Amino acid sequence: MLQFYFLSVLLNIGVGLILVYAADYSKDISVDGAVKAADDDDLFDDENQGKLKTKKISFESDSLFFNVGGFRFVFGVLTVFTGIMKLLSVVRNDIPVVGDFLPAVAGLIGGFTILLEYYRMSTTSEMVLPEPVEHFFIDGRKYIGIFCILVGLLHFLFPQVLLL
Helix, strand or coil, rough: HHHHHHHHHHHHHHHHHHHHHHCCCCCCEEECCCCCCCCCCEEEECCCCCCCCCCCCCCCCCHHHHHHHHHHHHHHHHHHHHHHHHHCCCCCCCCCCCCCCHHHHHHHHHHHHHHHHHHHHCCCCCCCCCHHHHHHHHHHHHHHHHHHHHHHHHHHHHHCCCCC
16 A cells, blocks of 8 residues: 555654654663653753743754654554554555565564663663663664665665565
């Protein structure tokens, strides 16, 4: 279906951008599972006589929408769902499963990485992962993001290529 083709391209590129540029909350988890956050309660600057503080917005800023946990959760669920549907649905007489294999795998891996990071951020208990899983999904999140972006762009540019 063309709808899943479009969603696959869009969500793979989006997940890749989140994994590469968004804040890495898996590194900021303390022993009790709470996320360390900057103290933003002081909105007014005392030195400038009550004027509002100005913030420099960057990709690492917590105020951006893709750094919000709920957004990441929904984006991860949609990406995993689209990855599963890409394995099951066929676009224009394409070969089932193999025809869209890399976009489906990129969606599943990227979505799972975001969901794993969200779960680690929101849970109160300590979560211990096996070393290979920790190394691949948590330490290699930027590589997974680059892979998702590349697959999304290649899938958009070459829709009829086998495995893409």
